[in-house]
Amino acid sequence: MSETLSFKVPRALFAGGVFLILISALLVVPSAARTDIRHIQPGDMIFIYEQNLDITGLRTGGYIVTALRKYQDDNPTKALLREIPVQDDTSFSLIPEAFGDMLGIYYGFNSTAGTMGSVAVNVPSVSIDAVLASPYHSDSIQGLTIPEDTRVALKITSIDVGSSYHAGSLYPATVDLVLTTPGGAQLTTIQGMDFSKMNLSSQVFYTDDPGRPGAITFQGMGTGTFSVQARWRDPASFYMQAPDSNILSFTVGGSTFSQTTPTPVITPMTTQTTTSTPIPETTPATISPIPATTLPTPATSPAAITTPPTGQPVTTTATGTPGPSPTPMPTGAWLGFFAPAFALLLRAAGRKGN
Numbered sequence: 001m002s003e004t005l006s007f008k009v010p011r012a013l014f015a016g017g018v019f020l021i022l023i024s025a026l027l028v029v030p031s032a033a034r035t036d037i038r039h040i041q042p043g044d045m046i047f048i049y050e051q052n053l054d055i056t057g058l059r060t061g062g063y064i065v066t067a068l069r070k071y072q073d074d075n076p077t078k079a080l081l082r083e084i085p086v087q088d089d090t091s092f093s094l095i096p097e098a099f100g101d102m103l104g105i106y107y108g109f110n111s112t113a114g115t116m117g118s119v120a121v122n123v124p125s126v127s128i129d130a131v132l133a134s135p136y137h138s139d140s141i142q143g144l145t146i147p148e149d150t151r152v153a154l155k156i157t158s159i160d161v162g163s164s165y166h167a168g169s170l171y172p173a174t175v176d177l178v179l180t181t182p183g184g185a186q187l188t189t190i191q192g193m194d195f196s197k198m199n200l201s202s203q204v205f206y207t208d209d210p211g212r213p214g215a216i217t218f219q220g221m222g223t224g225t226f227s228v229q230a231r232w233r234d235p236a237s238f239y240m241q242a243p244d245s246n247i248l249s250f251t252v253g254g255s256t257f258s259q260t261t262p263t264p265v266i267t268p269m270t271t272q273t274t275t276s277t278p279i280p281e282t283t284p285a286t287i288s289p290i291p292a293t294t295l296p297t298p299a300t301s302p303a304a305i306t307t308p309p310t311g312q313p314v315t316t317t318a319t320g321t322p323g324p325s326p327t328p329m330p331t332g333a334w335l336g337f338f339a340p341a342f343a344l345l346l347r348a349a350g351r352k353g354n
Contacts, residue, residue: 042117182224223253
């Protein structure tokens with residue numbers, strides 16, 4: 001019995017966890033495709049520059065959409081960050097100036113019905129790289145010099161358009177891959193293969209993937225620097241207004257791969273140095289010995305006498321050329337020594353007189 005329970009409880013928890021994950025995914029992730037390219041449903045992703053979209057699918061209770069609103073943290077109960085007026089929800093165009101750089105989740109709104117269904121707003125973007133042909137797609141040739149017979153594939157990346165801008169199997173967004181030769185010619189047909197109107201049917205693809213034109217070489221096309229760019233072709237609003245991809249360059253020529261990106265020249269930083277005028281070395285003045293007659297005597301200069309601590313001898317260090325020693329003066333100690341002698345002499349003289 002315990003074995004049966006230990007099996008069923010984890011299984012139930014697992015099933016419940018999967019259910020919650022699926023529900024969360026449905027709430028936050030835009031739908032995989034539009035019912036058709038113009039008719040928008042809640043959860044769809046729409047793009048700046050798109051025109052004449054039907055957003056009536058966001059309506060609630062038959063009330064028309066009069067505005068799109070963006071809220072703090074995508075929460076309609078929090079602060080309103082931006083409101084985009086909607087004149088006609090059957091034909092709505094996304095003008096870049098209206099949204100500015102505030103993209104993301106927008107909710108339909110009607111003053112009577114309140115908040116309605118939401119959509120994600122983004123900018124259409126595409127980028128490009130040139131790599132070695134399969135199976136070496138991880139090796140970019142940007143900035144390199146390659147031999148003419150090198151097999152090259154072009155890598156196209158468009159994360160949001162490739163995943164969201166389609167209706168079923170219809171992917172209406174296309175780009176032209178334009179190769180510019182060293183002589184300035186701009187080509188969309190290379191070695192007999194057509195690289196125009198490439199459908200953005202996935203987030204990332206290579207031109208030598210199955211169903212794509214294939215890998216290319218540059219034999220017979222001359223040597224020098226080539227460049228390539230992906231340029232919008234469809235829809236017309238992307239072609240007219242959306243930014244094209246980056247431009248990448250590489251050099252064709254030689255028999256082996258080499259790095260053509262110049263080594264950066266590091267210019268040393270110039271530090272302003274303040275030149276200090278050196279202070280000339282001063283020659284020590286010669287100290288002449290002081291005449292003995294000018295030296296103070298111990299009696300007149302008591303401050304100059306330093307009494308050493310008990311038990312420590314006094315050490316005098318002579319500096320310079322010593323002058324002549326001064327004539328010593330009698331001190332009280334000598335007088336004290338001779339006083340008794342003088343007294344005895346005087347007493348003896350007195351006795352003899354008597």
